[in-house]
Amino acid sequence: MDDCDDIVKEFLVESYENLDRLDRELITLEKSPNDREILGSIFRTIHTIKGTSGFLAFDQLGAVTHVGESLLGRLRDGQLTLNPAITTGLLAMVDAVRQMLASIEATGVEGERDDRTLISRLTSLQTAADAVGKSGATGKRKAAAAAAGAAQAIRSSRTGSATSGSAKMREAMVVDAVEKLKTASPAPPPEVVAERPAESPAERPVERTTAKAQTNEAADGQHGQPAAPGQSASDSTIRLDVALLDQLMNLVGELVLARNQILQFANRSEESGLLATSQRLNLITTELQEGVMKTRMQPIGNIWSKFPRTVRDLALACGKQVRVEMEGAETELDKTLIEAIKDPLTHLVRNSVDHGIERPEVRQVAGKNPEGRLFLRAFHEGGQVNIEISDDGAGLNQDAIRNKAVQKGLISADQAGRMSDREIVNLVFLPGFSTAEVVTNVSGRGVGMDVVKTHIEKIGGTVDLQSKPGQGVMVRMKIPLTLAIIPALIVTSAGERYAVPQVNLLELVGLDREQARKGIEFIHGSPVYRLRGRLLPLIYLENSLQTATTAAAGGGLGRTNIVVLEADGRHFGLVVDEINDTEEIVVKPLSKHLKNISVYAGATIMGDGKVALILDVLGLAQRSKVLAEGRERMPSEEVQSTAEGGNGKHKLVLFTGPGGAQMAVPLQLLARLENIPGGHVERSGNQWVAQYRGQILPLIRVSHALEERRQLSRGEDALRLPTTATLQVLVLEHEHKSCGLVVNHILDIVESALEPQSPATRAGVLYSSVVAERVTELLDVSALLRGGEAYEPVEAAAANA
Amino acid sequence: MTSARQFCTFYLDHLLFGVESLKVQEVVTYRELRPVPLAPPVVSGLMNLRGQVVVALELRRQLELPERPVDMTPICLVVRAASGTVCLLADEVGNVVEVDEQTFEASPETLSPRLRTVILGVHKLEHKLMHVLDTDQACEIRAVSQAQSNGA
Numbered sequence: 006m007d008d009c010d011d012i013v014k015e016f017l018v019e020s021y022e023n024l025d026r027l028d029r030e031l032i033t034l035e036k037s038p039n040d041r042e043i044l045g046s047i048f049r050t051i052h053t054i055k056g057t058s059g060f061l062a063f064d065q066l067g068a069v070t071h072v073g074e075s076l077l078g079r080l081r082d083g084q085l086t087l088n089p090a091i092t093t094g095l096l097a098m099v100d101a102v103r104q105m106l107a108s109i110e111a112t113g114v115e116g117e118r119d120d121r122t123l124i125s126r127l128t129s130l131q132t133a134a135d136a137v138g139k140s141g142a143t144g145k146r147k148a149a150a151a152a153a154g155a156a157q158a159i160r161s162s163r164t165g166s167a168t169s170g171s172a173k174m175r176e177a178m179v180v181d182a183v184e185k186l187k188t189a190s191p192a193p194p195p196e197v198v199a200e201r202p203a204e205s206p207a208e209r210p211v212e213r214t215t216a217k218a219q220t221n222e223a224a225d226g227q228h229g230q231p232a233a234p235g236q237s238a239s240d241s242t243i244r245l246d247v248a249l250l251d252q253l254m255n256l257v258g259e260l261v262l263a264r265n266q267i268l269q270f271a272n273r274s275e276e277s278g279l280l281a282t283s284q285r286l287n288l289i290t291t292e293l294q295e296g297v298m299k300t301r302m303q304p305i306g307n308i309w310s311k312f313p314r315t316v317r318d319l320a321l322a323c324g325k326q327v328r329v330e331m332e333g334a335e336t337e338l339d340k341t342l343i344e345a346i347k348d349p350l351t352h353l354v355r356n357s358v359d360h361g362i363e364r365p366e367v368r369q370v371a372g373k374n375p376e377g378r379l380f381l382r383a384f385h386e387g388g389q390v391n392i393e394i395s396d397d398g399a400g401l402n403q404d405a406i407r408n409k410a411v412q413k414g415l416i417s418a419d420q421a422g423r424m425s426d427r428e429i430v431n432l433v434f435l436p437g438f439s440t441a442e443v444v445t446n447v448s449g450r451g452v453g454m455d456v457v458k459t460h461i462e463k464i465g466g467t468v469d470l471q472s473k474p475g476q477g478v479m480v481r482m483k484i485p486l487t488l489a490i491i492p493a494l495i496v497t498s499a500g501e502r503y504a505v506p507q508v509n510l511l512e513l514v515g516l517d518r519e520q521a522r523k524g525i526e527f528i529h530g531s532p533v534y535r536l537r538g539r540l541l542p543l544i545y546l547e548n549s550l551q552t553a554t555t556a557a558a559g560g561g562l563g564r565t566n567i568v569v570l571e572a573d574g575r576h577f578g579l580v581v582d583e584i585n586d587t588e589e590i591v592v593k594p595l596s597k598h599l600k601n602i603s604v605y606a607g608a609t610i611m612g613d614g615k616v617a618l619i620l621d622v623l624g625l626a627q628r629s630k631v632l633a634e635g636r637e638r639m640p641s642e643e644v645q646s647t648a649e650g651g652n653g654k655h656k657l658v659l660f661t662g663p664g665g666a667q668m669a670v671p672l673q674l675l676a677r678l679e680n681i682p683g684g685h686v687e688r689s690g691n692q693w694v695a696q697y698r699g700q701i702l703p704l705i706r707v708s709h710a711l712e713e714r715r716q717l718s719r720g721e722d723a724l725r726l727p728t729t730a731t732l733q734v735l736v737l738e739h740e741h742k743s744c745g746l747v748v749n750h751i752l753d754i755v756e757s758a759l760e761p762q763s764p765a766t767r768a769g770v771l772y773s774s775v776v777a778e779r780v781t782e783l784l785d786v787s788a789l790l791r792g793g794e795a796y797e798p799v800e801a802a803a804a805n806a
Numbered sequence: 807m808t809s810a811r812q813f814c815t816f817y818l819d820h821l822l823f824g825v826e827s828l829k830v831q832e833v834v835t836y837r838e839l840r841p842v843p844l845a846p847p848v849v850s851g852l853m854n855l856r857g858q859v860v861v862a863l864e865l866r867r868q869l870e871l872p873e874r875p876v877d878m879t880p881i882c883l884v885v886r887a888a889s890g891t892v893c894l895l896a897d898e899v900g901n902v903v904e905v906d907e908q909t910f911e912a913s914p915e916t917l918s919p920r921l922r923t924v925i926l927g928v929h930k931l932e933h934k935l936m937h938v939l940d941t942d943q944a945c946e947i948r949a950v951s952q953a954q955s956n957g958a
């Protein structure tokens with residue numbers, strides 16, 4: 006068996022893949038039973054497994070797949086039409102095959118099993134067809150007997166008990182079989198498949214399996230060549246060990262470092278030849294790096310392909326009708342991330358079918374299509390992958406959630422009254438909410454939703470839930486493209502560099518000596534900083550890591566740099582010696598020796614070849630006791646922040662508008678505040694644009710959009726590129742599109758109650774209010790975007806998408 | 807176990823040590839290590855080994871030998887252990903020697919129990935005793951050193 010290990014392994018890998026496809030295809034076939042192409046593909050898949058199992062002498066597997074193949078043959082010949090009973094039978098066969106494969110993987114043999122019921126069930130499904138059809142039912146029984154005969158033949162041939170007389174005959178068969186394998190294996194030509202049903206379905210397989218067993222003997226150790234009957238795709242793809250890709254990735258990383266050093270030397274040297282060569286090296290290295298990164302990417306369809314089957318089974322069990330639709334299955338993610346989101350996604354899909362979509366009769370009463378729709382969508386946006394799972398079910402019962410949350414003490418009745426519907430539905434992500442009784446009492450959902458959230462957040466993603474009563478629920482996840490390379494802020498502490506993942510980063514605060522002396526206060530020895538009126542607990546990185554060399558705590562020396570971070574919903578400030586830069590870093594795992602130090606998430610290699618440690622912000626916060634360990638205080642924290650939203654206070658970005666007036670935009674509408682160099686602004690059509698994070702960011706000038714729009718002709722004047730050195734830009738995310746608002750001067754971010762105190766005096770303004778002791782106009786962002794000079798093209802693009 | 811085995815030898819505080827040469831990936835010159843705050847003292851730091859981040863362990867501390875003189879540059883013995891690729895810091899690299907199983911003698915009872923898990927025994931070479939290290943054990947961080955780090 007040892008010799009065969011490689012072949013068996015290959016067989017297993019290939020078969021698993023084929024089975025996954027089979028599930029999907031069977032479901033598709035159920036919807037369009039006459040699709041010859043799919044039927045042909047299913048037939049070939051089963052045939053391949055059967056053939057290979059015969060070759061590897063997995064008799065049981067061969068017997069089961071054989072009846073399945075015969076049944077499929079009938080279907081393909083049109084002697085039989087697919088009905089749910091047959092689909093279920095075929096799916097049962099797929100399951101049996103899967104079990105056997107699992108057993109082969111674990112123990113090397115198929116295991117003791119009794120598949121007689123399954124085989125007779127599949128056989129009877131064929132006979133049922135014969136009653137309808139024309140040919141004799143005996144053929145089928147023959148088929149079953151033949152399968153047994155085949156198995157017998159394999160056994161005898163393996164024991165080598167063949168007499169010399171039959172040996173000659175077998176030799177001929179081997180030649181025949183090898184011939185057949187040659188034609189059938191790499192790309193099963195249609196005529197082979199087409200010719201089969203014309204013959205007696207009973208005898209041909211026997212000959213074939215026997216022949217293959219013979220090939221096995223004849224090849225005697227030189228397994229390999231005929232062993233891997235593959236799909237036509239095998240011509241253009243090869244299978245690779247992930248470890249090899251990881252190794253390549255490492256080597257490319259090293260190459261990048263060597264390249265950087267060569268570039269430095271080349272720039273200092275006088276030789277133009279060296280300079281040109283190093284530039285070429287530079288380009289090639291970058292392309293190589295991108296290429297190797299791509300090899301780790303996998304389409305999300307790989308995990309989605311299992312869902313139609315899951316949904317079908319679940320829907321049948323619940324007595325529901327559900328249709329699965331997918332969009333963007335080709336969207337690619339890093340392999341490790343694909344693995345990480347598999348379970349959360351499955352959970353959400355099951356949830357939708359189980360609790361979201363109503364029974365057909367209920368749906369009909371509600372005036373909906375009795376068949377529910379589960380929609381999976383994935384797309385790239387802003388360097389992240391968005392995954393949406395939506396159903397058109399009943400939606401969440403907000404009142405029930407509200408009551409339940411109050412009853413469980415997660416929020417007070419007072420808070421519950423103030424929370425928006427959207428805040429309410431997102432309460433299901435709270436850990437305290439995830440009990441089974443909630444699900445049965447409320448309209449459902451909520452089981453393990455906190456687990457989903459935890460998993461997604463662990464890989465740096467976010468989850469959001471939207472529900473419309475009677476119309477369904479949409480859960481949207483945002484996942485980083487890859488974990489292997491992340492954007493990070495590089496800081497220095499005690500002479501060493503550390504990387505802080507950008508997902509945790511909120512803002513940076515720099516204090517000079519005087520400000521630090523006044524600004525940093527102590528609560529019983531614990532340093533805090535007043536950040537816009539709220540106390541921000543501070544952690545000194547060198548104290549936390551016990552690397553402090555001088556008594557620097559308290560910020561006596563020079564400038565104090567505070568990196569404001571968020572971990573587990575709580576903010577804190579990390580004091581470091583120096584803030585260097587943001588960089589894309591390649592994450593390397595730490596060895597086992599250091600895994601139990603919770604403050605590190607990994608290590609990375611910097612441009613100069615030195616190693617830097619990546620901080621685990623959550624671990625750091627826990628170690629420094631900023632956060633209590635574990636997540637148990639999460640609910641109160643969440644409530645606190647939602648309560649803030651509820652009592653009418655909003656975070657506002659204040660800026661100087663046209664004519665020096667103070668204006669405000671709610672912070673929640675903004676993705677970032679940016680300084681864009683004036684020189685980076687380009688003209689595209691009749692608008693200003695800037696290249697921003699690999700995308701084109703349309704720019705809207707607030708001053709133009711507000712008052713001068715009428716006067717300005719759409720001519721040269723409006724498009725003259727900026728003369729100022731830098732533009733302050735508020736980057737908005739609106740309906741999946743980014744857009745930049747160019748403002749004169751950003752003043753501050755404040756938290757303030759917003760109440761209309763006087764109506765708007767001009768278009769583009771919602772109303773005026775007093776904020777930070779000044780009359781402030783609240784910008785009507787959506788009106789601005791609608792009327793904005795930059796917006797139409799974006800809208801058009803969205804419509805095309 | 808075959809009767810003749812190959813060992814890669816090195817010196818620590820003038821003592822001769824050997825690890826199975828099959829376990830040794832390479833021997834590289836010392837390069838700057840990135841210290842890891844909060845790590846046990848036996849962890850000297852992290853090393854960039856052609857793009858791979860490898861942890862470097864100080865064998866002298868692991869074997870409870872006196873600290874290496876400041877002016878001595880260690881060498882890095884990169885070994886493949888159960889816990890992954892690990893770099894062991896030693897004073898000086900020696901030859902690859904082939905020894906006969908018959909010259910082997912287990913560690914005496916007088917050695918501390920902790921050391922006896924790391925030092926399997928000695929081979930009586932012509933002029934010296936070669937201490938045989940258990941590669942996997944030498945690359946482990948034991949609870950003892952962990953406790954020391956917490957105490958520090």
